[in-house]
Amino acid sequence: MTNRLIILSASTALMATASAASADTWRYAHEEAATEVQGVFAEKFKEEIEANSDHTVQLFPFGTLGESADIMEQAQSGILQFVNQSPGFTGALIPEAQVFFVPYLLPQDEATLQEFFRNSKAINEKFPGLYAEQGLELLTMYPEGEVCMTTQEEVKTPEDLAGVKFRVMTNPLLVESYAALGATPTPLPWGEVYGALQTGIIQGQENPGFFLDSTKMYEVTEYVTCIGHNNFTTAMMANKDFYDGLSDEEKQLIQNATDAAFDHILDYQAGLQDKSLENIKSAKPEMVINILSDEERQPFMETADAVEAAFIEMTGDSGKEILEQMKSDLEAAGAATQ
Template sequence: MSYTKLAATGVLALLMSSGAVMADTWRYAFEEALEEVQGKFAQKFKEEVEANSDHSVQLFPFGTLGESDSILEQTQSGILQFVDQSPGFTGALIPEAQVFFVPYLLPQDEETLATFFEESKAINEMFPPLYAEQGLELLTMFPEGEVMMTTTEPVEGPADLNEVKFRVMTNPLLVESYQAFGATPTPLPWGEVYGALQTGIIQGQENPAFFIESTKMYEVTDHITRAGHNNFTTAVMANKEFYDGLSDEDRTVVDNAIDVAFDYIIDYQDGLTEESLEKIKEAKPSMTITTLTEEQRQPFMDTADSVEQEFLEIGGDQAQAILDQLKADLEAVSSQ
């Protein structure tokens, strides 16, 4: 067993042994550091819960309790009460959630995107029952920022990704998407990515700008490419049995805290992308940051239909209905 897993096991043993005397402490794990977007959301949620109830919220940033698959399992088993995790990792359990990896499906305008996540019938009505089947209460989904490629060589089109080993999350549709882009998708746990780039095992990865900056991915890559192909989506969930067992008063506290944290994190991200890119350029002046033109993006956009068809094949029983509703939701928001 690795040191990380041993440490996580020790922490969990302590939590479980103290559960009986800490019944009013809710445990919340997420995939990022405390000062990154998921951490900021979690801190606001904690603040709201503790201000409006007698409960306290204990936060566990990335690495505290293991990798993404570990914290999801701990939430399903009831060790954790809350978890924030991208559909990139829940896609194996909930194949319909892979829809968020169809390239060029989500709008690039941040205001439109925020409204979509807040009002989408697919997200707020169709997804919760699918999560419930896995012992999870879907509390909200929110965007974390435009996804950008970071690579060791410049990228201006799919040809530049030929034979490039590109790290992706362990998500079948994301693998399909980067195969369609021309790359060699390489699923890796996040904890291994920096070292793999440093040693040349892989030559690229994707993430929002704030995450590229905070995790110093620019140190082991030389080029950032803005192809406009996606926006990073994440989901906040609760253990279903825990949530259903809350009193009406406590459930209202949780729901209200989620709503406040959602509004907060949308405002927090205003200008965050450009600010993060400026920090990257300041830290590494040689880093190139390229926004592809519409003409340069078109070959990438041309792959969207094939990835969408793959989603319909592997995306579960409700794949077509989810995709149709998402498109209807997006059209409704755009028309506003």
């Protein structure tokens, strides 16, 4: 209750000053700690804005203004000028964004992945209109790292997930994905996950390696399993009314800062997954880390078609068009990096 009151008080204070606040201060909230990937991206964006203008950027890491749903509402209402949020949490708001959770769609090859995020027509041409319908200006999307599972019991086949209460983001397609694997998907806000694992309410969850390390998920689970099914994606957005009201010079300032932060975060992630898994093993030597072979991954990959079909059923022609464009973009990215 106390934490909730603090969050409400902070949000109320922001709301009270939002309309009167000078344009010199822009507010930016994200879903991670200041030292995690979104925090590093946000800090670089802030640095670029402040170095090239009279504006200042006030950053709000995870928890300072509530959960992911809270900061999205604040961005849509104009209390925040900028917000970072994974499509995993915007899936109910923008169903087509769930495409990033179709298993085995994104490549594991780092060069191909980065080429895709730099030049994807789906991201740069199709998604902006969908975000604009929700009062948001999509500035960029970027990858955060390969997603791995942490569980109480070893997972080598989909059958090993049968009946496992597995935490997923509040995302309908992730529910479908883990149901296809035989697990019991359990949507939970991030703030409840550690305690739920500790008490046995759930028995598993997934996140990129750096997040498993920084949030100490290894303390309440026994196995890390990497099956190559996804790379965590996030989106940086601005409140559209705010953005549309800026001068051309200010819009260019923001785009330049976004581009600089994008390049910075891709460089920052080089080797981060391996280092994070090494950190986990060092902190808890008995932790078992399994990186499945291509052969071991095949049964997991065979569930992808059902999830893709569920995505198209959820999103109709719009989602199908996005998916087809992404596949075309990924093919082009692969050809460009050969």
